[in-house]
Amino acid sequence: DAGVIQSPRHEVTEMGQEVTLRCKPISGHNSLFWYRQTMMRGLELLIYFNNNVPIDDSGMPEDRFSAKMPNASFSTLKIQPSEPRDSAVYFCASRPTGMRAFFGQGTRLTVV
Amino acid sequence: GDSVTQMEGPVTLSEEAFLTINCTYTATGYPSLFWYVQYPGEGLQLLLKATKADDKGSNKGFEATYRKETTSFHLEKGSVQVSDSAVYFCALRGAGGGADGLTFGKGTHLIIQP
Numbered sequence: 001d002a003g004v005i006q007s008p009r010h011e012v013t014e015m016g017q018e019v020t021l022r023c024k025p026i027s028g029h030n031s032l033f034w035y036r037q038t039m040m041r042g043l044e045l046l047i048y049f050n051n052n053v054p055i056d057d058s059g060m061p062e063d064r065f066s067a068k069m070p071n072a073s074f075s076t077l078k079i080q081p082s083e084p085r086d087s088a089v090y091f092c093a094s095r096p097t098g099m100r101a102f103f104g105q106g107t108r109l110t111v112v
Numbered sequence: 113g114d115s116v117t118q119m120e121g122p123v124t125l126s127e128e129a130f131l132t133i134n135c136t137y138t139a140t141g142y143p144s145l146f147w148y149v150q151y152p153g154e155g156l157q158l159l160l161k162a163t164k165a166d167d168k169g170s171n172k173g174f175e176a177t178y179r180k181e182t183t184s185f186h187l188e189k190g191s192v193q194v195s196d197s198a199v200y201f202c203a204l205r206g207a208g209g210g211a212d213g214l215t216f217g218k219g220t221h222l223i224i225q226p
Contacts (some may be wrong), residue, residue, distance in 0.1 A: 043216035
């Protein structure tokens with residue numbers, strides 16, 4: 001298996017633009033997580049899905065952030081409009097029930 | 113809520129030195145505990161884990177013991193190598209329901225000098 005696949009690996013965008021991050025979980029994994037990593041706050045859980053259903057989005061910082069999982073093999077994290085303070089590395093992870101999580105390589109987002 | 117506290121870095125050591133990275137946690141019940149490693153330019157990888165008190169996780173020469181009495185899960189290695197340079201994250205997954213994701217510490221940057 002190729003593991004959790006995230007795209008793009010790097011994204012540079014201007015403030016105010018819409019940004020969409022993509023994740024393909026490992027096939028058969030029924031839980032998917034989005035994390036944000038910054039120097040100041042470390043790793044933060046933004047939202048997680050179970051069987052494509054958002055279970056807990058209390059970590060989503062603002063209404064500018066939204067996440068969807070239209071099917072078991074694809075999820076998106078969208079920021080609209082983006083701000084410089086959104087600059088971070090965004091990780092997607094997936095896992096089967098009761099097992100440990102597997103992480104993607106992350107998307108490094110820079111908002112200028 | 114659940115939380116993880118780990119020593120701040122960067123931690124700089126010479127090759128073959130003994131390593132300890134402290135990690136303590138706050139959680140209800142009996143969480144599962146993890147150490148993840150992030151090598152430069154890469155994503156997170158599971159290094160080791162322990163799921164109950166007194167369990168010892170080990171991998172690649174690293175060890176950590178789940179200490180319920182001190183709520184700790186310190187990472188140790190007897191002789192570090194330059195290739196161990198990375199950021200290390202302590203994490204827990206709560207046993208009491210609620211958010212099903214991992215709660216991470218802020219990470220400790222380890223630098224090993226030849």
